[in-house]
Amino acid sequence: MENNWYTISVYSENNVGLLNRISGIFLKRHINIEALNVSKSEINSVSKFTIVVNTTEQWVKNIVGQIEKQVEVIKAFYHNDEEIIYQESALFKIKSDLLFDERNIQNIIKENNSQIVTVARDFFVLSKSGKREEINKMHEQLEPYGIMQFVRSGRIAVSKAEMRISSLLEEFQHN
Missing domain, CATH: 3.30.70.260 (ACT domain)
Structure with missing residues (x-):
């Protein structure tokens, strides 16, 4: 198998x-x-x-x-x-000067449908949600510019089909 x-x-x-x-x-x-x-x-x-x-x-x-x-x-x-x-989320911390001085950074943000979460004097933080492969792709694109910090969440998921858990949970809640 x-x-x-x-x-x-x-x-x-x-x-x-x-x-x-x-x-x-x-x-x-x-x-x-x-x-x-x-x-x-x-x-x-x-x-x-x-x-x-x-x-x-x-x-x-x-x-x-x-x-x-x-x-x-x-x-x-x-x-x-x-x-x-399913989805995952990631945060990328990057040096602030790159946001203004490196045009390709803005293209990476736009192409990956990511968001700028915060901008400070020394750094800015990007947020990206998507499949693991999408986050990996963005990581590879940003890596040459220097990633100060990176963190990824675990997967969150819902099933396409009903899992029949609601009736079990309602039963559990009433006991």
């Missing part, structure tokens, strides 16, 4: 230590977590973990099964990239 990109969505109670136990499931199988995001979900008091891995479908099925055995976990799902809509 070949490796593919999978996004795992985990709905859970927000309890201390759960992230550690979930990451331990990946550690035992020597599978690297490529991206991780934790946020509140569409239901109050329920968190959503979004985890990106590159592995086989059999391994991702096993992992989801192990995650669901955690007491706080309500439900876990996995999807390939075609089954979800």
Whole structure:
């Protein structure tokens, strides 16, 4: 079986230590977590973990099964990239003089549909949202000019198909 990109969505109670136990499931199988995001979900008091891995479908099925055995976990799902809509965000900190002196910087900003978040005397900050490849492309374009700081978020994603989590979450909320 070949490796593919999978996004795992985990709905859970927000309890201390759960992230550690979930990451331990990946550690035992020597599978690297490529991206991780934790946020509140569409239901109050329920968190959503979004985890990106590159592995086989059999391994991702096993992992989801192990995650669901955690007491706080309500439900876990996995999807390939075609089954979800996803984005990442990135911030680039660049020297301010480049914004005014280097015309190509303005072209890079425009071509990549990025935004200037702030401009200070010594630096400016760009924001870019999109797919990982789009952020990588912008990083490559800016690298020759010198990137003072760079940070990228984990993937955030919603499924194209209904995940039937709402009824489970409503049940959970009433208990």
